[in-house]
Amino acid sequence: MQSTYTEKDFILAYRAKQSDHRVIGLMSGTSLDGVDAVLVNIKTDIHAEIENIQLVEHYYLPYTDAIREKVAKLCRLDSARIDDLVYVHFGLSEWYAQAVLSLIKKAGCSAEEIDAICMHGQTVWHAPIPQDFPGPSGPIPVKGTLQLGSSAVVRERTGIPVVSDLRSADMAAGGEGAPLAxxxxxxxxxxxxxxxxxxxxxxxxxxxxxxxxxxxxxxxxxxxxxxxxxxxxxxxxxxxxxxxxxxxxxxxxxxxxxxxxxxxxxxxxxxxxxxxxxxxxxxxxxxxxxxxxxxxxxxxxxxxxxxxxxxxxxxxxxxxxxxxxxxxxxxxxxxxxxxxxxxxxxxxxxxxxxxxxxxxxxxxxxxGVPDQAREAMAFAVMGHESLMGRPGNLPAVTGAKRPVVLGVVTL
Known part of the structure; x- marks a missing residue:
C-alpha cells in the first residue's frame, strides 16, 4: 500500500522536534577532489532559532581518477555530452549515498537517528551573467546554474529525506545563487x-x-x-x-x-x-x-x-x-x-x-571548524533553515531581490 506521508507531514514533524536536529551536509566542490560529508547537531532555543552548531563527525570520500575525468569533461564546452551528463547525474548520487553511509558508520549511529540530508551536488556549470533566451513575447534575460546528483537516488539508498537544489531559488529571485555559505x-x-x-x-x-x-x-x-x-x-x-x-x-x-x-x-x-x-x-x-x-x-x-x-x-x-x-x-x-x-x-x-x-x-x-568541513556544514545549516521555513540566502551577498527559502525536499 502506498504511503500517504507527505512533504507537509515531514516538515511539520521536523519543526515539532523538541530535541536537537541531527543533519548531514554533503559538498563536492569545483576542485573535483571528492565528497565531504558532515554530521552536525543543530541546537535550537525556545523560539526555534539556532543556538549552537556542533560538528559531530566528518568523512571525506576522494574521487577516483575515472570519476574525476568524467565530471571534468562536463565542465568543458568542447567535451560535454548529453549522455555523459545523464549518467554522471545518477552515478554521482551513488557516491553521495556511500559518503552518507560511511559517515553514519564512522559516527556510530544509525540512519534512523538522522533527520535529513542536505545535498549541494556537483557544480558543472555556473552562469550568473544573463543571456537573452527566446520567450513567448520576445527575448527573456536568463541565468542559471547546474549541480548534478539525484536526490531520489540518495534518498533510496540511505532511507533519509533529502533537501537539494539549494541555489535555484536565489537565482529565481534575481540573485547569482552564490555565495551561500x-x-x-x-x-x-x-x-x-x-x-x-x-x-x-x-x-x-x-x-x-x-x-x-x-x-x-x-x-x-x-x-x-x-x-x-x-x-x-x-x-x-x-x-x-x-x-x-x-x-x-x-x-x-x-x-x-x-x-x-x-x-x-x-x-x-x-x-x-x-x-x-x-x-x-x-x-x-x-x-x-x-x-x-x-x-x-x-x-x-x-x-x-x-x-x-x-x-x-x-x-x-x-x-x-x-x-x-x-x-x-x-x-x-x-x-x-x-x-x-x-x-x-x-x-x-x-x-x-x-x-x-x-x-x-x-x-x-x-x-574549531576543520578546513575541509566548513562548506558541508554550511549546507547542512541551510537545509535545516529551509525545513524550518526560513530563508537561507543573504540578498546583500547574492544580489537577490528578497530573502527566499532554499531547496526542494525528496521524501
Whole structure:
C-alpha cells in the first residue's frame, strides 16, 4: 500500500522536534577532489532559532581518477555530452549515498537517528551573467546554474529525506545563487570585537566579510576569483598527472614569481566587476590555464616558476579584492582560510605578504571548524533553515531581490 506521508507531514514533524536536529551536509566542490560529508547537531532555543552548531563527525570520500575525468569533461564546452551528463547525474548520487553511509558508520549511529540530508551536488556549470533566451513575447534575460546528483537516488539508498537544489531559488529571485555559505559563516565566526574575513579556497575562492558588531544583514561576500583551480591544473600538466595539486606548496616554494605576469592576469574583466559577483570553472578552467601556460612559456618560466606565479596570482586576486571592495569600508583583523588552500603554507604566506600590516592570516581549523568541513556544514545549516521555513540566502551577498527559502525536499 502506498504511503500517504507527505512533504507537509515531514516538515511539520521536523519543526515539532523538541530535541536537537541531527543533519548531514554533503559538498563536492569545483576542485573535483571528492565528497565531504558532515554530521552536525543543530541546537535550537525556545523560539526555534539556532543556538549552537556542533560538528559531530566528518568523512571525506576522494574521487577516483575515472570519476574525476568524467565530471571534468562536463565542465568543458568542447567535451560535454548529453549522455555523459545523464549518467554522471545518477552515478554521482551513488557516491553521495556511500559518503552518507560511511559517515553514519564512522559516527556510530544509525540512519534512523538522522533527520535529513542536505545535498549541494556537483557544480558543472555556473552562469550568473544573463543571456537573452527566446520567450513567448520576445527575448527573456536568463541565468542559471547546474549541480548534478539525484536526490531520489540518495534518498533510496540511505532511507533519509533529502533537501537539494539549494541555489535555484536565489537565482529565481534575481540573485547569482552564490555565495551561500556566508549565511552560516556569520553564526560560526562572527565576532563583536573584531572584523573577520572567511576565505574559502577551493577550486574557486570566495570571501565572507564579517564586520564587527553587525547583524546578519551586514554580512558581505563574493567570489574572489580562481582558488586552487589554475594552480592544480598547472601542476597536473607539468607532472603529467603524477600530482594533481602542489603538496603543501612545495613546488611553488622552489620557484620565482613573475610579478609582471601576475599584473597582466589581474587585468581579467572579472576582477573589475563590483560585488555581488560569482564565477566558476567555465571562466577559470582548462582554456584559462592553457592561455596562462602559453604566457608563462613565452617568458621562459620553469615549471616551478609557473606554479609559483599561478599561486601568486591566486594570492593577489584574493588580497586585491579586499583592497578594492572590503578594506575601504571595514576594519579587518583576521583572515580565516578554509578549503584545500588552507593546506598550502606557500599560498598562505603569499596572502599574508600581500595584505596590509596588522591583518593576521590563520585558518578556520584554529577556530574549531576543520578546513575541509566548513562548506558541508554550511549546507547542512541551510537545509535545516529551509525545513524550518526560513530563508537561507543573504540578498546583500547574492544580489537577490528578497530573502527566499532554499531547496526542494525528496521524501
Amino acid at each position: 556566508p549565511f552560516t559563516d556569520f553564526q560560526l565566526f562572527g565576532s563583536p570585537n573584531e572584523g573577520r574575513i572567511i576565505q574559502n579556497i577551493g577550486g574557486i575562492g570566495n570571501a565572507t566579510v564579517l564586520p564587527m558588531r553587525v547583524g546578519k544583514a551586514g554580512v558581505f561576500a563574493f567570489d574572489t576569483g580562481p582558488g586552487n583551480m589554475v594552480m592544480d591544473a598547472v601542476v597536473e600538466i607539468g607532472t603529467k598527472g603524477i600530482h594533481r595539486y602542489d603538496p603543501e606548496g612545495s613546488i611553488a616554494e622552489k620557484g620565482t614569481v613573475a610579478e609582471e605576469l601576475v599584473t597582466l592576469l589581474m587585468q581579467d574583466a572579472y576582477f573589475q566587476r563590483t560585488p555581488p559577483k560569482s564565477t566558476g570553472r567555465e571562466v577559470y578552467g582548462k582554456n584559462f590555464t592553457k592561455d596562462f601556460l602559453t604566457l608563462a612559456s613565452s617568458r621562459g618560466l620553469s615549471f616551478e616558476d609557473s606554479v609559483a606565479t599561478a599561486t601568486a596570482f591566486t594570492a593577489e586576486s584574493i588580497t586585491r579584492s579586499y583592497k578594492d571592495f572590503v578594506l575601504p569600508h571595514f576594519s579587518i583583523a583576521k583572515v580565516l582560510v578554509c578549503g584545500g588552500g588552507a593546506l598550502n603554507p606557500t599560498l598562505l604566506h603569499m596572502i599574508q605578504q600581500r595584505l596590509p600590516e596588522g591583518i593576521e592570516v590563520t585558518t578556520t581549523n584554529s577556530y
